[in-house]
């Protein structure tokens with residue numbers, strides 16, 4: 001990787017990149033890189049300044065009293081420590097890994113990213129993922145992952161780890177694997193995934209449709225909402241799709257838009273919109289599934305997972321790190337911090353709303369910081385097989401958003417299991 005040739009390559013390919021970008025992007029990585037293209041240097045954009053005031057102030061935090069009743073383990077502050085044991089699975093042992101995330105199979109050379117374990121600061125231990133324990137807590141239940149490709153990434157990690165203990169049958173799949181459902185007959189456990197990158201009703205931009213997203217902020221997306229009655233556990237994971245250009249509707253009229261030059265709508269950014277989408281979703285679940293006489297539902301909100309682009313998304317070395325950051329090396333700030341904060345606030349607000357209603361459990365899976373510290377765990381150029389087989393190419397796509405499987409995202413599911421175990425204990429003590 002001689003510096004001179006890389007520079008030449010940069011100059012020559014700039015205009016080509018600009019021309020090719022939208023098509024290669026939409027065709028190959030239909031998520032999350034657009035923000036980088038729109039705003040590669042002055043990232044993050046500052047939608048907060050465009051935000052109407054009324055968006056930000058509905059939430060009232062829980063009182064100290066409410067907090068004190070519930071002091072669970074803090075799994076979300078800690079550090080990554082090296083761990084010789086390595087992952088529970090590899091890229092060949094389960095059939096569900098999306099090709100672009102199968103880094104081992106694609107020849108990712110540095111395997112160091114596989115040998116780290118998250119160690120919480122608190123007294124609480126985070127045990128290694130126990131697939132039998134997980135299957136036990138979800139037995140006779142339907143667990144649904146709902147959201148964008150990060151939801152799918154987390155689901156596939158879980159399925160690979162469960163596959164080490166029990167086999168599953170694919171019951172259903174449509175729309176290029178955007179909707180799938182598996183059954184573990186050993187435990188009568190159903191696990192499914194629903195593609196819904198906004199959670200609320202929306203139309204995604206596409207080459208045949210609009211060149212921006214359209215979101216209807218006061219309607220739950222019925223592609224998953226329609227099945228809500230069958231779900232016992234719901235994992236929500238969204239975020240990156242909110243960065244794309246979009247028009248927002250509410251109460252039947254246009255509320256505003258994001259990155260929409262040429263359209264006669266007011267630019268309102270996406271922070272307030274993410275907040276509204278989550279609120280509509282959580283309220284929708286409380287309304288439809290909360291209350292007595294119901295078996296109840298448990299909801300997890302997986303918080304925003306930061307991207308780690310250091311260079312240009314289509315050049316070699318876009319996310320070249322091979323070790324986790326130490327805590328003092330990396331601050332959670334800017335857009336990453338803001339997205340997480342909105343999600344945490346909406347989770348707390350929904351807990352307050354559901355108080356006394358019963359039948360509804362909710363917890364944030366606050367992985368933003370764990371994720372921020374793992375620049376080494378992305379596919380990068382290994383989203384494709386053996387990307388360096390013919391040397392460094394001038395145009396090399398990189399995925400610095402999703403996680404290699406196995407990889408850091410396996411830890412999200414370790415913490416998820418601890419939350420489920422806690423809920424089960426609480427449930428037993430209530431009986």
Ligand SMILES: *[C@@H]1O[C@H](CO)[C@@H](O)[C@H](O)[C@H]1NC(C)=O
Nearest residue numbers: 088089090091092093104105
């Ligand atoms: C993956 O795991 C399987 C089963 O444990 C093992 O047989 C195989 O050699 C492993 N493959 C790699 C590339 O490590």
Ligand SMILES: *[C@@H]1O[C@H](CO)[C@@H](O)[C@H](O)[C@H]1NC(C)=O
Nearest residue numbers: 139140141142143188189190
């Ligand atoms: C199997 O699990 C489903 C939930 O996915 C539940 O409705 C059903 O009652 C379970 N069957 C048995 C025999 O427990």
Ligand SMILES: *[C@@H]1O[C@H](CO)[C@@H](O)[C@H](O)[C@H]1NC(C)=O
Nearest residue numbers: 174175179222223224226227
């Ligand atoms: C795929 O399945 C989901 C969930 O059942 C459904 O809402 C959606 O309309 C289906 N999509 C297609 C293209 O068939």
Ligand SMILES: *[C@@H]1O[C@H](CO)[C@@H](O)[C@H](O)[C@H]1NC(C)=O
Nearest residue numbers: 253254255262263264265266
């Ligand atoms: C833009 O919107 C404003 C307010 O809705 C309207 O008065 C104006 O005519 C619109 N301009 C164009 C060019 O459509």
